[in-house]
Amino acid sequence: MKGILVQLIYMASAIFFIYGLKLLSHVRTARKGNTLASSAMLVAIVVTLLEIPGFDPLWIFAGILIGGGIGAFAAKKVAMTDMPQMVAIFNGFGGGASALVALSFFWKYGVGAESGTLADNIGVAGTVSAILSIVIGSVTLSGSGIAFAKLQGLMTGNPILFKGQNQLNLLIALGMVAVGGWVGFVATGSTAVMVGALVLTLITLIIGITTVIPIGGADMPVVIALLNSYSGLAACAAGFVVENNLLIIAGSLVGASGLILTNIMCKAMNRSLGNVLFGGFGGETAGAANNRDYNNIKQYGAEDGAMVMDTAESVIIVPGYGLAVAQAQHACKELGDLLEKRGATVKYAIHPVAGRMPGHMNVLLAEADVPYEQLLEMDDINPEFKRTDVVLILGANDVVNPAALDDPASPIYGMPILNVHEARSVMVVKRSLSPGFAGIKNELFDFDNTLMIFGDAKKILQELVSEVRNN
Amino acid sequence: MEALITNPILIGLYILILSIFVGFEVITKVPPTLHTPLMSGANAISGITILAALTCVRTDDPTTAKILGFAAVVFAMINVVGGFLVTDRMLHMFKRK
Incomplete structure (x- = not known):
């Protein structure tokens, strides 16, 4: 193939890459965008193969098959x-x-x-x-x-x-x-x-x-x-x-x-x-906060939690890394559906740094079939906490710590948070009182409207589901 | 002047800078919900280096250069195929009510 034609095809590929990324700006068109970009890649690879003078087919096809095979296998097998x-x-x-x-x-x-x-x-x-x-x-x-x-x-x-x-x-x-x-x-x-x-x-x-x-x-x-x-x-x-x-x-x-x-x-x-x-920041247990720092912890079981849920007309679920660790996304969706069936409105509040990569929570909840319209970004959901009966926090910590708003001495002061403390009651599902990545105490746990349920997020969610169902 | 404008490095720099601007424009519009697929999709696109890798595996190349090129092909293909497939898998899950 002649050089100029190859260049023109490369140019078309570049346009498809850009257009593919552009289609990623809407959930409806995103999949098409990805397909477009991958087709552009395929065309570029084929054209390059035809263009290279004296390429070594054995080595090249072996490389393509091995790499492609590993990539396809990994992509198919990986858990969300x-x-x-x-x-x-x-x-x-x-x-x-x-x-x-x-x-x-x-x-x-x-x-x-x-x-x-x-x-x-x-x-x-x-x-x-x-x-x-x-x-x-x-x-x-x-x-x-x-x-x-x-x-x-x-x-x-x-x-x-x-x-x-x-x-x-x-x-x-x-x-x-x-x-x-x-x-x-x-x-x-x-x-x-x-x-x-x-x-x-x-x-x-x-x-x-x-x-x-x-x-x-x-x-x-x-x-x-x-x-x-x-x-x-x-x-x-x-x-x-x-x-x-x-x-x-x-x-x-x-x-x-x-x-x-x-x-x-x-x-x-x-x-x-x-x-x-x-900064050497961001350890799981870096700080000195521990149980003794708290003096107003109200520990509930799943049974009491279900009773609080039962009367709620509006519920906001706040997922965090703990949800991913416990693989609790399906149990989470089950509880959400159940509460909706009983007449409550259920929404999900997603902090930009919830989880371990941008958009991590959205992918997990999408896997559990939670419709993406139900997931709200921080700025959209924050005004709603005031009017919300119950906030259920699943393995999130620093992103709901009110110290970020009112304690200038706190290392996370100034960080935008989800204003969950404004809700009527806040239910925190957490494995223990251990601090989050900032290694500091979470004032929220001491608030009068906060109740704690200690345990694995998935297990607690399953218990909540069966308790709510029995009520 | 003519020599300057046909200098591939200079053209490359023009393209680099303009593409970065295009990238900023296009990608700021991606909603946070899609940030993970954006990342893995963009990741797959960065596997474009496969085109360079393919040119490193010619019959008349020295063996070591060829082995390095072969490894580059393997790495880049993992990136390309894995990246696009996993992005598609994720996007397939995003559903409306």
Whole structure:
């Protein structure tokens, strides 16, 4: 196929990517948008295969089948509750692929070159792009690996902190710049370029690890969004290496998307990106709050809870990460339906950082067949709490802590919250009084209109369902 | 002047900057309900690096470059296929009343 035709088809693919993302702005059209984007990808891949002179079919088709197979299997098998770590690891593979592309270039034009540096052989811009592609791609790969391990529970979700951490990271980063510059512009001869490229990859993999370990599990929404952005930028850099404009377009779309989500998450926590990345915040049990800090806890059982529910005409359910951990989305929907059948209005209030990734709760509840119109965003639902009989909180904590509104000394002061305390009664289902990610006491639990039901969210919900049914 | 305007790097930079603006415009309109599918869908799109990976596996390439390219194809395909399929699976679940 001739070059100009290929370029025109790439252009069509770019348009479909943009239009596909545009269709994602409505639930009705979103699925079509995704199909459109995936078709554009398929067409681009086929056209590229026809265009490459002398491509090696055995290696290429083996790679496509293996990768595609793994991807399809993972996509089919993953539980909705595990979606954050799934997206994290996919991000990592995308970044890793871009780094590998750049490394392959190093081998072809640097290690395999007769003479001169990489910059002499593929130009300054190509060299800088290749180095950036390795750097961003490797950081994305290893950072996503750590995010995956934290979310999957393979390692502690708490921040891993040590003295001089930021200084060490700075030192490693300086080493990275030095090695990167050397391998692209100074090193000649196959051994030097080979060693340099490997050392550069190794250093950047280490940076990905050391920059993500100090970030707590609850801050993972920000990290995943940021790594999402990186995976796009890595593709962009790879696009400059192979001089393919479609990579640049698609990569920067993803880069922009990730940045927007990062920004939304940070705003919803009233924290700067710097504070999230370097603050050592967000451990599950970081603070000192414990049972003794509370003096007005009213503990109820499911039976008493059901009686409160029974008289309610309006109920708002506030899901949090605890709902995902307990896999309680179906039990939640069952209770909601039951209450609706008995004449109550039931709505769901979704805080932007509820769960472990943006939109996590919406996906879980969608899985349980809760219609999406029933899920309301923070700003839309907040005025309604005043007029609500019962708020049922399922495994959410800091996002309903009134200290964010009235206690300037609180570390979460200024963070926008769901104003659940304004409701007539608040029912909190929680495993224990342990603090949330901010590691602080939740004043809400001491309020006169709050009652606590301790236990696993799924079990309590099932008990509530059977009690309400019997009443 | 002519030489400048046909410089692929310069054209690439133009495209980069304009695409970022397009991305911001399009993506700010995505409602929070769809943020997870947005992320996994965008993620799949970042697998576009597959196109670059494919060009790294030619018969006359040095073996190591080819192996690296092969690994890149595998990684990118996991990203592309997994990302689009899981997004479709999620979006399939979003239902109206």
